[in-house]
Amino acid sequence: MKSILVREFGGPEVLKLEEVPTPRPAAGQVLVRIHAAGVNPYDTYMRAGTYSVKPALPYTPGSDAAGVVEAIGDGVKRVRPSDRVYTAKTVTGAYAEYALALEEQVHSLPGKINFGQGAGVWVPYGTAYHALHHSAEARASETVLVHGASGGVGSAAVQMARAMGLTVLGTAGTQKGIDLVKREGAHHVFDHSKPGYQEEILKATRGRGMDIVLEMLANVNLATDLKLLATNGRVIVIGNRGEITINPRDLMLRRASARGFTLWAITPAEEAEIHAGLIAGLENGTLRPVVGKELPLAEAARAHKEILEAGATGKIVLLP
Ligand code: NAP
Numbered sequence: 136m137k138s139i140l141v142r143e144f145g146g147p148e149v150l151k152l153e154e155v156p157t158p159r160p161a162a163g164q165v166l167v168r169i170h171a172a173g174v175n176p177y178d179t180y181m182r183a184g185t186y187s188v189k190p191a192l193p194y195t196p197g198s199d200a201a202g203v204v205e206a207i208g209d210g211v212k213r214v215r216p217s218d219r220v221y222t223a224k225t226v227t228g229a230y231a232e233y234a235l236a237l238e239e240q241v242h243s244l245p246g247k248i249n250f251g252q253g254a255g256v257w258v259p260y261g262t263a264y265h266a267l268h269h270s271a272e273a274r275a276s277e278t279v280l281v282h283g284a285s286g287g288v289g290s291a292a293v294q295m296a297r298a299m300g301l302t303v304l305g306t307a308g309t310q311k312g313i314d315l316v317k318r319e320g321a322h323h324v325f326d327h328s329k330p331g332y333q334e335e336i337l338k339a340t341r342g343r344g345m346d347i348v349l350e351m352l353a354n355v356n357l358a359t360d361l362k363l364l365a366t367n368g369r370v371i372v373i374g375n376r377g378e379i380t381i382n383p384r385d386l387m388l389r390r391a392s393a394r395g396f397t398l399w400a401i402t403p404a405e406e407a408e409i410h411a412g413l414i415a416g417l418e419n420g421t422l423r424p425v426v427g428k429e430l431p432l433a434e435a436a437r438a439h440k441e442i443l444e445a446g447a448t449g450k451i452v453l454l455p
Contacts, residue, residue: 138152140194143192170253171201171254173450173451203219219246223261230432267279275299280304285316303322308445309328319423333362345363353395358380367389372393
């Protein structure tokens, strides 16, 4: 089968398409024929060798894929060959024609969700769910700012928060991104590339401030996010690419908090809840993953460059 292999950490050019043996499922494992693989920013940090999780070389990137069960190992009960599934982590990597996954890493893909969309489920929607439900403990009638709403996690969070009954404000940096965030359900959308947009956000809340901020780029925005909070407000740090100075007084005045998490550290109980919640939302149509770009598997390097550039419009997925 064809698979992307990383033999050394480095720039996008280290992603090479190679021919490798198709794996066979051992007991408790599932072989998935991949129809689409999702590209996430963390795939690029891991490839560069700068991420907290450093895989043994060589490795195939990717945790998010959607496809069809090709074969199952002994003892597998939850899925059968020809079932449509999405993956949440794999054993052998998602950027390939086939991937081995543990039985508990494959989940039923609802019929109305196509494979490209299925490749955008786990990391983006799992993150949005954990941020809103577990970390922010969001409640209907609260206000949320999705700071960076045009990408994978942001568009997922907009749909989810809207379905939960929150008032949703979102930001994007291009007109295409702004249109997407409006289309996916935000009540108000702002351009984060425009100077002074934070005052417009405060005005939209009539000066009260936000109950929740979901932050995709904390090293740029955390200090100003704190000034946008209402009393008892909370900033949930989802994305961060550097350091920033904040004034803790902005928290004190508002009885506010800033929290962070990584999806790697969630508990099995949280993960089970997340999948149940996501599958229900995918089935009832409130969650509709947005695929902005489909590229052939051979263009994984291009996908890694483009996902770090401005102008997100939902997910980038690779087609084997
Ligand atoms: P993505 O699809 O590449 O989207 C990136 C988003 O950030 C876009 O909406 C982009 O908007 C926005 N952005 C760019 N400049 C911004 C600014 N100055 N202020 C606010 N937003 C800005 O990435 P993603 O998959 O949504 O992930 C978002 C971040 O969360 C990444 O850093 C990722 O590594 C992180 N993440 C963390 C976890 C975790 O477990 N903590 C899980 C998933 C993702 P425009 O392109 O329209 O400018």
